[in-house]
Amino acid sequence: MRQYLGLIAGCVLVAMGTAFLLSPATRVYGVMVIVSGIVGVWYGIVTLRQSRQDKYDLSKLFEGDPMPEGGEETLPDKSGYCSVCGAFIASPYKPCPKCGAAL
Numbered sequence: 001m002r003q004y005l006g007l008i009a010g011c012v013l014v015a016m017g018t019a020f021l022l023s024p025a026t027r028v029y030g031v032m033v034i035v036s037g038i039v040g041v042w043y044g045i046v047t048l049r050q051s052r053q054d055k056y057d058l059s060k061l062f063e064g065d066p067m068p069e070g071g072e073e074t075l076p077d078k079s080g081y082c083s084v085c086g087a088f089i090a091s092p093y094k095p096c097p098k099c100g101a102a103l
């Protein structure tokens with residue numbers, strides 16, 4: 001909703017400036033208000049576009065660390081919790097230190 005604030009404010013300013021334009025005495029102010037309103041609308045559109053790009057920009061999908069791919073090069077990590085008693089096992093090549101069950 002905050003992104004639309006600039007757009008709404010800009011539209012209000014343009015409407016106000018148009019009203020000022022109707023009277024010759026305030027015509028100069030009308031032009032100024034319309035210009036600032038257009039700037040507000042433009043700023044609102046830019047902020048809207050940026051917030052949408054941040055959400056849906058697919059080019060950022062593959063940035064950052066690539067996912068580690070499991071393959072022949074890496075041994076499967078079997079360290080974890082014992083399936084029998086649930087005790088933590090640091091080494092996958094030793095039996096469970098608590099109940100002695102082999103993995």
Ligand SMILES: [Zn+2]
Nearest residue numbers: 082085096099
């Ligand atoms: Zn166990």
